[in-house]
Amino acid sequence: MSKLLKYPGFTPLPPFTDAANVTENIQNWINKGMEHKLRNYCRPDNSGIGYRFVNERDFLETIEEEQIILRRKVKIVFTRYVERRDYSFCPLYFSTRMITAEIHYNGKVHPYKNDNQLKIFLRTN
Structure with missing residues (x-):
């Protein structure tokens, strides 16, 4: 760390999850209306289910x-x-x-x- 630079606050990273990065989890979150999971761990795309896992x-x-x-x-x-x-x-x-x-x-x-x-x-x- 620097004594001269003031580091900015970056946006927080998503919290830990025990969900595997498989499409079944995305489909389950969509079906159950779990918007917070989709927002934290997925991004919209043009695939068949409409989301992909974050990278x-x-x-x-x-x-x-x-x-x-x-x-x-x-x-x-x-x-x-x-x-x-x-x-x-x-x-x-x-x-x-x-x-x-x-x-x-x-x-x-x-x-x-x-x-x-x-x-x-x-x-x-």
Whole structure:
């Protein structure tokens, strides 16, 4: 974690579920009107049942912010990457794998690695 960057709040990932990622579960949720399950774990598509299970790309999220770092106004692009773990007891389990940050300043882009490199980048530009 950085002492210079203020990380944004990303949208929450869906809670753990013991539901297997099989089409029978989607059909069951549709038949029983379980909209919260469909909203959390499925996305509309053009298949026969009209839904598919979510995947890592569905939770890839990018947030752009302006922050002041070392008295310089910079634009930062934060990207959250999500990992899906297929556990037998929790087939639809998503967690944040990593958050990357790109700092845009004076027309140059710096991929954030650590605070020291960020300080050097800002002082030399």
